[in-house]
Amino acid sequence: MSRPRPMKITRWAALATRAAVAAGVAAALPALAAPNYPVTPGQRDTARQVAQAGVPLSELAPDAPDSHVVQRGDTLWDISKLFLKSPWRWPELWGMNLDQIRNPHLIYPGQVLVLVKRDGRATLQIGQSMTADPQTVRLSPRVRAELLDNGAIAAIPLHLIGPFLNEAVVFDTDELERAPRIVATQEGRVLLSRGETAYVLGDLGGAREFRVFRQPQPLRDPVTREILGYEARYVGTADYVRPGSEQSDADSKARVVPASFVVTTIRMEAGVGDRLSPVPQRELTAYAPHAPAVPVDGRIASIYGEALSAGQNQIVALNKGRRDGLERGHVLALWRAGRADFDTTSGGKTPIQLPDERHGLLFVFSVFERVSYALIVNVKDPVKPGDRFTAP
Structure with missing residues (x-):
């Protein structure tokens, strides 16, 4: 995904001050209090911890924009990736302003997310709509919209996992x-x-x-x-x-x-x-990227379909499931196995084992008792059965 340029906002400080008005904007959204968008106690605790002070500037993405207008086609993953180094750490992004962004699933196209930096910390606030401002830089539309039934943006591109x-x-x-x-x-x-x-x-x-x-x-x-x-x-x-x-x-x-x-x-x-x-009832709304709360170390069991290897946006089966603590929305790190080699610098051939290298991310979307299915969100090298995954 191409990263949008920071928006040029002539009265940015005033907008940040006026962002408190957004609480009223949020309250006016009737779906904001909808109960069927789960936020776990751990995620809420994380949000509360950073709600007052925000997050350290070191946790921001290197080119995090000063603000972002939520577009049709955005996902929670996209927006988290804009502002944070680790897109699955959405509780921090949400917790930057717990009062205004009450539920991270319910962010809507047209809302302005403003990044306020102060005293080495960052907070995210909802600003007033700037669609009429001639200096507003609008993002290019994505390939397809990713909206839930109530108009809120989805956590990840649903068209990639919906059929599965x-x-x-x-x-x-x-x-x-x-x-x-x-x-x-x-x-x-x-x-x-x-x-x-x-x-x-x-x-x-x-x-x-x-x-x-x-x-x-x-x-x-x-x-x-x-x-x-x-x-x-x-x-x-x-x-x-x-x-x-x-x-x-x-x-x-x-x-x-x-x-x-x-x-x-x-x-x-x-x-x-x-x-x-x-046919079971489909649930497309209960996804929120987050890291497992316990250590995870498993293997790719198979590539879905008949392929021998897989790349980005393909589906893999994991040898861990519900009994191992995996749940929908978990983000996992993919590892490339280090190869066996020899050290020839000392006049001989001493066997050495190169370390494993992290090279991608998985997003778990379907969990069974002993098996889970995951989407390859990004990856550098082809993924094969037997490859290792861990918590990110």
């Missing part, structure tokens, strides 16, 4: 073996495309919208080789059309009539034997 919230799924056991299954297809077709009919047997449990999966494969820990869960290959979705039944023919033999489904979306063509699982 229903697609990247790990089952703790091989439960799909007992799930409803496609037993026949429309007019005996070998494969089904969108809009075609599938016939299904099994307990539907009252659901009406289902994901379709191919046979799940064991997901193994790259170090211990133990099975962490079963990763199912996503096929698409199908909607319930009519129920199945039982009928008797002329010889009083019972026959089962399968339930009917229509294929609604596909990643690959569906077929006989594919399994169905109810």
Whole structure:
């Protein structure tokens, strides 16, 4: 992301003074008190600690702007990266002005964030809208807007992870073996495309919208080789059309009539034997970048899909999950393994081991019991199964 230039504000000091008025602006935003944007006790404590004095200037990004007009397309990660060296340290950014920025999830396009530096500390305040000021420098629009349903900006680009919230799924056991299954297809077709009919047997449990999966494969820990869960290959979705039944023919033999489904979306063509699982409710709002509260040291279990390595904005599976303390929104550091080498400077060949080098960041967006999925936010070298990650 290109970094915007600092805005030239002719009456910057006066604007900083008037920023107290923004409390009224914030109060006028009806969604500000919405309860469904979680802020953990630890994050709130961090914010309270810096709310009075702000943060040391040493914690600011080297070219942090004096102010920033929030744009459609901004994310909380983008804004944190503008002002702070570590974009996941959003509690400090929020805590710079706890009274005005009451909830970091609820920052809106058009708001002016003003950085005030005083006595070796920095505070962030919400200034008055400056859209009519001829000296205002507006940011160029991003590729696509990242707004929540209430108009607030999102924590990270949702379009990068949205498709995977229903697609990247790990089952703790091989439960799909007992799930409803496609037993026949429309007019005996070998494969089904969108809009075609599938016939299904099994307990539907009252659901009406289902994901379709191919046979799940064991997901193994790259170090211990133990099975962490079963990763199912996503096929698409199908909607319930009519129920199945039982009928008797002329010889009083019972026959089962399968339930009917229509294929609604596909990643690959569906077929006989594919399994169905109810579509869970999607939650796109409960993301806030933050570091784990406890030490984390794990490995990349696999690259999502069939690639052998991954780069920025791709998805990886981690060998740590809910039981290990990982949660949605955790930011993790990626490490490149140091290679084995030899010291030839002393006349011989002494074996040496070069240290691991940190070279990227992960953002955890989906957590299961023993496995998590993460987005590669940035990285220098290709990421492979077995690569190490830690707390940042």
